[in-house]
Amino acid sequence: MTKVIMVACPTCHKQTEFSPNNRWRPFCSERCKLIDLGEWSNEDKFIPGQSITEDEDKPDSWNF
Ligand SMILES: [Zn+2]
Structure with a gap:
């Protein structure tokens, strides 16, 4: 009576x-x-423009 769904x-x-x-x-x-x-x-890539937090202290490398 085992039915595989x-x-x-x-x-x-x-x-x-x-x-x-x-x-x-x-x-x-x-x-x-x-x-x-x-x-x-989270591991493979970071998508610019979708930052989760509004952190004012961003590193320079984040300025595109
Ligand atoms: Zn699948």
Whole structure:
């Protein structure tokens, strides 16, 4: 009576198993979960113009 439920990964839309076997459900992988949460952007690149804080004490290198 085990029915495997398949869902589309919200990030890459790949069919993935929605079950306790899949710890990243409803995502297909840890990577897709992190991408959805936006955590990947913190490590890979900084996007100019989207500073989170209004810090007046910016380094000179931030002046584009
Ligand atoms: Zn995915």
